[in-house]
Amino acid sequence: MDDAISLGVGEPDFVTPWSIRDAAIRSVQRGLTQYTGNRGLPELRKNICRYLESRFGVHADPEHTIVTVGASEAIDLVLRAICEEGDEILVPEPCYVSYAPSVSLSDGTPVGVKCLAANDFVLTPELLEEAITPKTKALILAYPNNPTGAVMTKEQLEAIVPVIIKHDILVISDEIYAELTYTGKHTSIASLKDMAERTVVINGFSKAFAMTGWRIGFVCAPPEIDEAMFKIHQYTIMCAPRVSQHAANAALSEGLADGFAVVEEMREEYARRGRFLANAFNSMGLKCFLPKGAFYVFPSVESLGLTGEQFANGLLKAQKVAVVPGSAFGEAGLRHVRCSYATSMAQLSEAIDRIETFIKSIEK
Numbered sequence: 223m224d225d226a227i228s229l230g231v232g233e234p235d236f237v238t239p240w241s242i243r244d245a246a247i248r249s250v251q252r253g254l255t256q257y258t259g260n261r262g263l264p265e266l267r268k269n270i271c272r273y274l275e276s277r278f279g280v281h282a283d284p285e286h287t288i289v290t291v292g293a294s295e296a297i298d299l300v301l302r303a304i305c306e307e308g309d310e311i312l313v314p315e316p317c318y319v320s321y322a323p324s325v326s327l328s329d330g331t332p333v334g335v336k337c338l339a340a341n342d343f344v345l346t347p348e349l350l351e352e353a354i355t356p357k358t359k360a361l362i363l364a365y366p367n368n369p370t371g372a373v374m375t376k377e378q379l380e381a382i383v384p385v386i387i388k389h390d391i392l393v394i395s396d397e398i399y400a401e402l403t404y405t406g407k408h409t410s411i412a413s414l415k416d417m418a419e420r421t422v423v424i425n426g427f428s429k430a431f432a433m434t435g436w437r438i439g440f441v442c443a444p445p446e447i448d449e450a451m452f453k454i455h456q457y458t459i460m461c462a463p464r465v466s467q468h469a470a471n472a473a474l475s476e477g478l479a480d481g482f483a484v485v486e487e488m489r490e491e492y493a494r495r496g497r498f499l500a501n502a503f504n505s506m507g508l509k510c511f512l513p514k515g516a517f518y519v520f521p522s523v524e525s526l527g528l529t530g531e532q533f534a535n536g537l538l539k540a541q542k543v544a545v546v547p548g549s550a551f552g553e554a555g556l557r558h559v560r561c562s563y564a565t566s567m568a569q570l571s572e573a574i575d576r577i578e579t580f581i582k583s584i585e586k
Contacts, residue, residue, distance in 0.1 A: 225542055226538075226544060227543050227565075227576070228543075228544040229543065229561040229562050229570075230545060230546050231564075232368060232429075232518065232562050233434050233564055234428075234488070234564050235564050235566060236432040237432060238431065238436070238469070239431070239432070239473075241472060242433070242469045242470075242472050242473045242476075243469070244472075245469055245471070245472030246465045246466070246468055246469040246472075248468075249464070249465055249468035255464060255465070257464070258462075258464050258467060260455060260461055261285075261287065261288050261289065262288065262440075263464075263467045263468070263471060264284065265471055266289060266470055266471040267287045267289065267440075268284050269474040270284070270287055270440050270474065271287060271442070274410075274425075277400075277401075277482075278397075278408060278409070278410045279410070280412045280413050280418070280423060280442075281418060282442040283442070287441070288440065288441050288448070288452060289438070289439075289440050289461070289467060289470075290426075290439045290440055290441055290455070291462050291463075292428060292437045292438065292439045293396060293398045293424050293425065293426040293428070294439070295439065295455075295459065296424040296426075296440065297320065297321070297424060299451040300394055300441065300443065300451055301324050301325055301327075301328040301330060301394075302328045303447055303451045304392065304450075305359070306329065306330075307329045307330075309330045309359040310358045310359060311325045311333065311358075311362060312353050312360070312391075313332050313333065313335065313552070314335045314337050314361075314362070314363070314364070315335060315337060315551065315553065316343070316367070316555040316558070317362070317364060317367070318364060318369075318396070319550050321364075322334070330359070331357070333353055333358075334552050334553060334554070335350065336552075337349065337372075337554060339370075339509070339522065343367060343370040343372035343511065343520075344365075344373075344378050345363070345374065345378075345382060346378075347381050354389050358389060358391055359391060359392060360392040361386065361391055361392070362396065363393055363394065363395045364395075364396040364397075365397075365399075365515070366399035366402060366514065366516040367515070368516050369546070369555065370511060371511065371512075371514060371517075371519060371520065372511065372513075373514040375406070376414075379409055379411045379414060383411070383414055383415075383417060390420075392420055392422065392447075393411055393420060394422045395411050395422065397410055397424065397425045398424070398425055398426050398428065398429055399515055399517075400430070401482070401485050401489065402430060402488075402489055402515050402516055402517060403489075403515040404492075404514055404515055405515075408515075410423060412442075420444070422442070422443040422444070423441065424440075425439065425440060425441075426440060427439065427473055429516075429517075431470075431484075432488065433469065433473070436469055437462070438463070492517045492563065492564070494567075495570060496519060496563055497512065498563075498571075499519045499574070500513065500519050500521075502574045502578075508521040508581075509525070510522070517562060517564045518560050518563070519561050519563065520555070520558050520559070520560055521559060521561070522558050523557055524557040526581065526584055526585075529547070530546075530547035530548035530556060530557060530558050531547040531549055533547075533559055534546065534559050536580065537576075540580050540583065541576035541579060543573050543576050543580075546559060546561075547559060548560060
């Protein structure tokens, strides 16, 4: 569509920092184009564990770390490793679109747990307790959250730990947006008392380092789960792309040395854009949660008497602005739309002008 503005795709508009690209180029020039070991380059796995320890206080073992084809492979691996037919996997909603389908593809049963805007979209102990049944095997925890921009503080995470331990369930913690936390520092549930042995930590390089196309992530798991995941990884992937592994290793080596200065610059810009969009939607009468992480806003269109799908289709047709219907992220998002602000301020400003024009045309 000519002249369309897309606020749909969750992909950084920044280019991968030059030093990371250069490391990849140099690895190819040196002829390092063979397979790596199945788990990934030893130096990269060591740096991943150093990174988790220094940034988030998570103790991980390089021998139980797998370098994956993005965080997406890691999600698939753990679900295939743990799910048997009939197992229920709790999925707090709104959530990333692939969780429920990935559970179903692994013969599990996804169970949505509706988190409300009134409670900043966080998972509470009460909501968790209510959703657990004798068939519950695991909880997928994804904060900072896509699509809402919500985060869970250390205190909020500590509040759900007793429920998790009481029912002996596994936590699959997808922390791909960990570095994009605007208010304070990200807390990993794996860093909390008694949680390391029951948490699978998933992360990657796509969001924090603007490396979506490199397809490189990692997963750290308790030994018995890691063993099953590793078998699946061996037979389906063999290893993540070597050139991407060298790039990822450079990202961590330099970040650990300079305090992740490049990441900080991108995070500050995302936070600025998020405030701009949230304030703009609220001023238009569309109630919008101020994002505390990731790079999305999730305004409600309920005041217009529309579903998210109706709003998105009408906006695209009338003003050529693409947003994602909130229902894509679960039933809790029915009256919302998701807007990614991983694009320039000029594009965001123009998109807001068009959205305001569209809303005025509806209200006439």
